[in-house]
Amino acid sequence: MNTNKQKSSNPVFQPRRKRPASVTLLGMLVLSFTAFYWLRFYEAAASWKTLTTRLPESIPLYLLLSGFLWGLAGVILFQGLWRGTGWAPKWTQIVITGFIIYYWLDRLLLANRHIWQPRTSFIIGLCLLVISLMLWSLNNKGSKLFFEKTANGNDQPLSQHIRMEKP
Secondary structure, X not given: OOHHHHXXXXXXXXXXXXXXXXXXXXXXXXXXXXXXXXXXXXXXXXXXXXXXXXXXXXXXXXXHHHHHHHHHHHHHHHHHHHHOOOOHHXXXXXXXXXXXXXXXXXXXXXXXXXXXXXXXXXXXXXXXXHHHHHHHHHHOHHHHHHOOOOOOOOXXXXXXXXXXXXX
16 A cells, blocks of 8 residues: 555644745845854954954944844744744744844944935835735745644644554
8 A cells, every 4th residue: 555645644644844935035034134144243253353443342242242143043033934833933023023123223323324324215125025025924824834833832743743553
């Protein structure tokens, strides 16, 4: 007897759902920002002496800490998105919203206004695009099925918790 038919005819067996393209796209976006912030962390650490001699010490520390924290948040978030964990959709919304708020506060409070002000309409459009991508990626039917939590509350697919009985 064909074992593939046995598995698919068994109502308890639920194979791991394929990751929707929208979630893959969102994951790649998160991974891109994560790489940028790890690079920021690395550059701040590698150039520490130069930065501290030319800037107030709080600025290099800010660059180092923000690179580390956003890099770490991105790694955790990417892993949740890639694996389809149940907490990933909610935390994606929290992290991306928090990042956009952080970005605008950084621009308004710390950055040279003459440099970023001409690009404001582009950045607003980019933020709206990221929010739209996030909402579309997390709220379509395929994504909801992909992130669905199992009946026992774990973030693993049901098939990993139930052993198949041999006929």
